[in-house]
Amino acid sequence: SQKIEQNSEALNIQEGKTATLTCNYTNYSPAYLQWYRQDPGRGPVFLLLIRENEKEKRKERLKVTFDTTLKQSLFHITASQPADSATYLCALMDSNYQLIWGAGTKLIIKP
Amino acid sequence: DTAVSQTPKYLVTQMGNDKSIKCEQNLGHDTMYWYKQDSKKFLKIMFSYNNKELIINETVPNRFSPKSPDKAHLNLHINSLELGDSAVYFCASSQDSPLAGYNEQFFGPGTRLTVL
Numbered sequence: 001s002q003k004i005e006q007n008s009e010a011l012n013i014q015e016g017k018t019a020t021l022t023c024n025y026t027n028y029s030p031a032y033l034q035w036y037r038q039d040p041g042r043g044p045v046f047l048l049l050i051r052e053n054e055k056e057k058r059k060e061r062l063k064v065t066f067d068t069t070l071k072q073s074l075f076h077i078t079a080s081q082p083a084d085s086a087t088y089l090c091a092l093m094d095s096n097y098q099l100i101w102g103a104g105t106k107l108i109i110k111p
Numbered sequence: 112d113t114a115v116s117q118t119p120k121y122l123v124t125q126m127g128n129d130k131s132i133k134c135e136q137n138l139g140h141d142t143m144y145w146y147k148q149d150s151k152k153f154l155k156i157m158f159s160y161n162n163k164e165l166i167i168n169e170t171v172p173n174r175f176s177p178k179s180p181d182k183a184h185l186n187l188h189i190n191s192l193e194l195g196d197s198a199v200y201f202c203a204s205s206q207d208s209p210l211a212g213y214n215e216q217f218f219g220p221g222t223r224l225t226v227l
Contacts, residue, residue, distance in 0.1 A: 045218070046215045087152070089154070091154075096167075098209065
């Protein structure tokens with residue numbers, strides 16, 4: 001069956017360190033993968049997109065990698081700040097042109 | 112200016128009632144979506160409209176009926192509400208149809224529906 005998995009446990013990181021979140025998928029061959037941020041009581045906000053032929057994408061303190069062999073994307077936040085605390089969702093496009101979403105990983109940055 | 116807005120933000124109602132959620136986007140996008148986010152936080156697509164035409168219609172009960180009077184609006188009407196309909200419903204929009212490929216989606220603030 002097709003699955004997209006993110007670590008369901010909250011990730012606690014000390015301020016200033018790099019936070020790394022994982023998104024694994026099975027039985028998909030996505031053309032691209034997206035990362036979103038969701039704060040409590042709000043809708044997801046788009047952060048980054050990475051295509052299947054791209055290994056890495058950066059935006060300010062954010063970096064996304066995409067390994068289609070491992071079927072995995074990693075999302076990094078460097079020099080993390082308490083304001084980075086949120087739930088981070090990955091989503092991939094399936095063969096029916098729909099975004100399939102992971103359940104998200106809650107990130108907590110401790111001052 | 113709000114990009115994607117939804118009303119109401121909270122909706123508490125009894126089983127068996129009929130209710131509607133409204134969505135509007137002022138981004139000039141061609142495509143709009145309705146998602147359901149359950150208690151486990153999974154977002155699941157329900158419907159998608161491109162230029163007022165239905166392009167994605169997932170397996171949802173036919174008690175749910177979307178209506179798009181124009182490409183800036185996509186409303187969701189729910190008949191005979193059930194306990195299992197309790198969730199947060201998100202409206203979203205994107206510039207192009209997902210059939211065109213890459214599409215960043217812009218989400219509304221969500222409507223928390225509670226069925227008693």
